[in-house]
Amino acid sequence: MAPMNAHEWGDLADDEAAAALLGSVMSTIDNRVQYGDARLVEAEELRLYHQLDRDPDERLEKSVGIGVRVLVDGSWGFAAAPLSDAGVPARTAERAIAVARAGVGTGPRVALPPRPAASGRYQTEVGQDPFAVSTAERDALLAQAIEAAAASRGVSSVTAGVNAKRQHRHFASTEGSLQHQHLIETGGGLTAIAANAHEVQRRSYPNSFHGNTGGSGWEFVLGLDLVGNGARVGEEAVALLSAPMAPAGVNDLVIGAQQVSLQIHESSGHALELDRILGDERNFAGTSFIRASDVGTLRYGSPAVSITSDPTVAGTRGSFGWDDEGTPARRAGLIEEGIFRRTLSNRDSAARAGLEVTGAARADGWAYLPVCFSTHVFLEPGAGSLAELLDRLGDGYYIEDNRSWSIDNRRLNFQFGTEVAYEVRRGRQGRLLRNFSYGGITPQFWNSVEAVAGQEEFRTFGYPCGKGEPKQWGFLSHGAAPLLARAIRTGVA
Amino acid sequence: MLPPLDEARTMEALDAALRSTAADEFEISVLARSGEYTRFAGQVIHQPQDITEVQYLVRALVNGHPYRVATATAADLERAVAAAAAGARIRAELSKEAGQVRLAGPQPDAAPGPLWYADTEAYDVAARSSLAKRAMAEAIEAGGEAAGMLGCAVTQQLVATTAGIRRATAATEASGSLTVTIDDGTAHWVDLSRSAGRLDVAGSVSHAVAQALAGRGRVDLPAGRYPVVLGAEAVGELLGFLPDVGFAGTLAAAGIGITAQAGQPLAAPLVDVADDGGVDVGLPIGFDIEGVTKRRVDFFRHGLVGEAVTDLATAAALGRPSTGHAHIAREQVPEPTAPNIVMSGGTQTEDDLIAQLEHGVYLQRFWYTRLVDRITGTITGVTRDACFLIENGRLTTPLNGMRFTESVLGLLAGVEAIGADVRSQPIPNVWNGAISAPSARSAAFRLGAAPIEPVA
Numbered sequence: 051m052a053p054m055n056a057h058e059w060g061d062l063a064d065d066e067a068a069a070a071l072l073g074s075v076m077s078t079i080d081n082r083v084q085y086g087d088a089r090l091v092e093a094e095e096l097r098l099y100h101q102l103d104r105d106p107d108e109r110l111e112k113s114v115g116i117g118v119r120v121l122v123d124g125s126w127g128f129a130a131a132p133l134s135d136a137g138v139p140a141r142t143a144e145r146a147i148a149v150a151r152a153g154v155g156t157g158p159r160v161a162l163p164p165r166p167a168a169s170g171r172y173q174t175e176v177g178q179d180p181f182a183v184s185t186a187e188r189d190a191l192l193a194q195a196i197e198a199a200a201a202s203r204g205v206s207s208v209t210a211g212v213n214a215k216r217q218h219r220h221f222a223s224t225e226g227s228l229q230h231q232h233l234i235e236t237g238g239g240l241t242a243i244a245a246n247a248h249e250v251q252r253r254s255y256p257n258s259f260h261g262n263t264g265g266s267g268w269e270f271v272l273g274l275d276l277v278g279n280g281a282r283v284g285e286e287a288v289a290l291l292s293a294p295m296a297p298a299g300v301n302d303l304v305i306g307a308q309q310v311s312l313q314i315h316e317s318s319g320h321a322l323e324l325d326r327i328l329g330d331e332r333n334f335a336g337t338s339f340i341r342a343s344d345v346g347t348l349r350y351g352s353p354a355v356s357i358t359s360d361p362t363v364a365g366t367r368g369s370f371g372w373d374d375e376g377t378p379a380r381r382a383g384l385i386e387e388g389i390f391r392r393t394l395s396n397r398d399s400a401a402r403a404g405l406e407v408t409g410a411a412r413a414d415g416w417a418y419l420p421v422c423f424s425t426h427v428f429l430e431p432g433a434g435s436l437a438e439l440l441d442r443l444g445d446g447y448y449i450e451d452n453r454s455w456s457i458d459n460r461r462l463n464f465q466f467g468t469e470v471a472y473e474v475r476r477g478r479q480g481r482l483l484r485n486f487s488y489g490g491i492t493p494q495f496w497n498s499v500e501a502v503a504g505q506e507e508f509r510t511f512g513y514p515c516g517k518g519e520p521k522q523w524g525f526l527s528h529g530a531a532p533l534l535a536r537a538i539r540t541g542v543a
Numbered sequence: 544m545l546p547p548l549d550e551a552r553t554m555e556a557l558d559a560a561l562r563s564t565a566a567d568e569f570e571i572s573v574l575a576r577s578g579e580y581t582r583f584a585g586q587v588i589h590q591p592q593d594i595t596e597v598q599y600l601v602r603a604l605v606n607g608h609p610y611r612v613a614t615a616t617a618a619d620l621e622r623a624v625a626a627a628a629a630g631a632r633i634r635a636e637l638s639k640e641a642g643q644v645r646l647a648g649p650q651p652d653a654a655p656g657p658l659w660y661a662d663t664e665a666y667d668v669a670a671r672s673s674l675a676k677r678a679m680a681e682a683i684e685a686g687g688e689a690a691g692m693l694g695c696a697v698t699q700q701l702v703a704t705t706a707g708i709r710r711a712t713a714a715t716e717a718s719g720s721l722t723v724t725i726d727d728g729t730a731h732w733v734d735l736s737r738s739a740g741r742l743d744v745a746g747s748v749s750h751a752v753a754q755a756l757a758g759r760g761r762v763d764l765p766a767g768r769y770p771v772v773l774g775a776e777a778v779g780e781l782l783g784f785l786p787d788v789g790f791a792g793t794l795a796a797a798g799i800g801i802t803a804q805a806g807q808p809l810a811a812p813l814v815d816v817a818d819d820g821g822v823d824v825g826l827p828i829g830f831d832i833e834g835v836t837k838r839r840v841d842f843f844r845h846g847l848v849g850e851a852v853t854d855l856a857t858a859a860a861l862g863r864p865s866t867g868h869a870h871i872a873r874e875q876v877p878e879p880t881a882p883n884i885v886m887s888g889g890t891q892t893e894d895d896l897i898a899q900l901e902h903g904v905y906l907q908r909f910w911y912t913r914l915v916d917r918i919t920g921t922i923t924g925v926t927r928d929a930c931f932l933i934e935n936g937r938l939t940t941p942l943n944g945m946r947f948t949e950s951v952l953g954l955l956a957g958v959e960a961i962g963a964d965v966r967s968q969p970i971p972n973v974w975n976g977a978i979s980a981p982s983a984r985s986a987a988f989r990l991g992a993a994p995i996e997p998v999a
Contacts, residue, residue, distance in 0.1 A: 104643070128591065145593050153581075248918065329688070520580055
């Protein structure tokens with residue numbers, strides 16, 4: 051099991067050292083701001099990639115810095131810098147105050163409802179420290195995965211990778227909160243490409259977008275069976291080159307868990323971000339078709355659709371103890387039996403909209419300010435197996451693994467392609483088809499969901515995501531079981 | 544506005560680090576950036592930010608086997624060097640054969656245009672806040688709202704290697720973007736440059752307000768193929784897919800994509816597109832993280848297919864010198880990247896291009912575009928702001944956003960006229976990345992989802 055030192059690396063494992071640096075910020079801003087918080091983050095990330103006929107490429111990236119956010123006379127200010135010397139925290143706090151003052155008087159004053167301090171520690175539970183795994187073991191796993199995927203004649207390119215990240219995230223606020231979270235995440239994935247003069251086809255596992263990463267240790271990678279799945283995706287990539295083209299029409303679909311997770315990300319997670327709903331992101335990321343006043347009344351989906359935010363679920367990339375403005379993690383029903391109930395909110399947006407804070411303030415490391423991002427947001431499972439869902443489908447298509455995705459700036463009009471599609475006739479999975487695509491309008495789609503498979507088919511996928519200006523990354527997760535949707539327009543690409 | 548690092552002291556630190564004998568060779572690249580951003584929406588500067596980021600990236604080689612370690616501070620450089628050397632030694636021991644990786648040899652000096660502009664230094668928080676307030680007030684006066692971001696930054700890049708490379712540069716950057724919403728009418732503007740003086744923020748605000756006013760009362764356009772005038776931002780968005788269709792060394796080395804047709808006329812003769820680190824447009828910088836001088840790489844020259852950008856590894860695989868485009872994107876495999884894509888402008892205004900169409904559509908901005916088919920260059924996305932019907936050479940009825948699925952290569956093949964109005968936009972997840980493009984008129988653009996056809 052886990053060695054004790056999985057959480058005991060780095061300079062900021064020491065709470066006292068971190069408290070001293072955060073204290074420097076607090077003493078600098080004391081009595082000069084309405085509110086202030088500081089995030090001190092030490093992070094280390096390992097990435098190893100193997101590619102067919104190339105030397106392995108491995109990198110270990112360390113970063114330590116501080117971000118300070120202040121509210122001065124109703125105006126926000128934020129500054130961030132690497133922790134290059136002991137004077138950085140105080141200087142960064144001064145810069146944040148100066149930045150805030152430049153915006154004073156431009157509009158309505160921001161006021162945060164006060165709340166009590168919340169302090170403590172949180173850490174990811176890991177079985178095997180991914181940073182303690184030897185280079186030889188990592189190499190051997192990826193080399194075998196590459197070999198398995200490349201065994202199929204016609205595979206022209208294979209990339210396999212593993213990644214691990216550990217970070218001490220310290221938070222302090224003028225309300226007296228002092229928190230230390232140590233988050234560990236581990237992941238992996240592979241992609242095989244087959245090409246001929248007329249066609250390029252890709253198969254990936256376990257997720258076409260950056261593999262899959264969980265809030266877990268090396269056991270997460272071992273559980274992926276990259277070698278066994280490498281052989282499968284290599285074969286499937288080649289088979290796709292000669293597979294029939296997926297048809298266009300209006301069809302019933304069973305959508306696999308990975309593709310559903312992306313559908314949740316694009317059409318649920320982003321659409322439910324309250325800062326986006328309020329227009330904060332309209333210049334870049336966009337707005338939402340959902341209005342704050344729709345809470346409790348909008349029929350977002352069918353009664354089979356319940357979508358929940360729950361960062362208290364262990365083991366995901368969206369798991370934490372507190373969000374990045376110190377709000378304790380909590381379970382929140384966003385969509386309940388098809389009805390819109392809650393948003394993904396932070397303190398600022400919730401105060402402006404008069405809605406509850408659901409703890410979705412997320413920031414990329416120390417260098418960016420917290421904005422509303424998904425946490426661990428998932429479609430509640432229904433009942434039954436995938437086979438039972440296919441049986442219920444009757445005639446239609448079973449599709450899985452995202453190939454391309456696009457959705458408009460209101461999160462309404464979407465179009466997705468999948469790497470694979472299988473014809474289904476009388477509930478039986480048939481021939482493989484290539485270049486499947488489907489599209490629709492978000493609430494129409496979710497209202498067309500007839501059933502969701504059960505817990506035994508539920509899978510979780512960790513995602514990176516982008517938002518904000520300057521653009522920052524968010525790290526989150528979505529869970530889903532396959533779902534059955536009726537009368538979906540297909541062949542739209 | 545000062546560079547985040549003292550260049551001389553940083554180079555001294557790199558020199559000291561390179562004295563390590565723990566590996567056969569070392570390469571250290573430093574990427575640093577101090578940015579100030581005034582972000583506003585509605586009536587408020589809601590997210591003003593002042594961000595400094597620094598990365599020292601050490602690559603050690605032992606018998607041709609590499610290992611990279613990055614850190615954020617010079618004080619941690621010694622540890623990073625030792626860790627990189629240790630990693631490379633382990634890799635060499637595991638392999639038992641010589642690795643393929645080599646560092647760059649001596650490089651010719653880059654001769655990019657001026658990279659530091661005093662007018663960008665003057666584009667400070669007070670100037671940006673004033674412009675943001677003006678934009679919000681002008682939109683409110685017109686009955687709507689404005690949201691956007693005005694920013695300035697200093698980018699620094701240094702590279703030092705045991706092969707003798709010592710390079711350093713610092714560059715200013717000014718940027719602006721804005722969306723004006725009035726009822727259902729919207730309009731957008733984005734531009735960036737080394738020089739703030741080239742950003743016409745005030746004029747662009749007024750233009751966007753006027754466009755948003757004209758864009759009220761949007762209607763649906765029937766799906767179909769239309770002659771089109773694309774605004775500069777829309778053209779730039781499409782050009783961002785050129786690396787994906789094969790103008791990237793990774794694909795070229797795998798024998799995939801358009802460069803297999805080098806020399807073929809796949810775009811209209813008017814079309815010149817290149818990645819160019821030496822041109823004074825976008826965000827030029829003279830060398831890459833391997834210390835290799837960037838050279839201009841033509842993707843299309845008078846419409847003829849050119850070549851792919853490469854780094855040392857993909858260049859070696861292709862049997863040619865690196866073009867100086869090494870890049871490591873976050874969470875991704877290192878691969879050559881085109882960070883300063885530029886399409887040459889013409890001589891006409893955007894209004895001239897519109898006036899040349901009796902019937903067609905004008906599309907200002909695309910959104911959420913994604914590659915659908917690498918071979919044909921087909922992408923999908925949606926239209927977003929300031930889209931209009933063109934009738935008798937004028938913008939008339941405003942149009943709702945709609946989905947499109949179209950080939951970038953097909954569009955470039957159909958280009959009939961090019962505007963002079965080159966504007967730049969950032970490339971997401973690319974260090975110091977920009978695409979600069981003018982407006983363009985093309986013969987046809989397919990709007991709407993693909994028609995449903997009978998099952999074969």
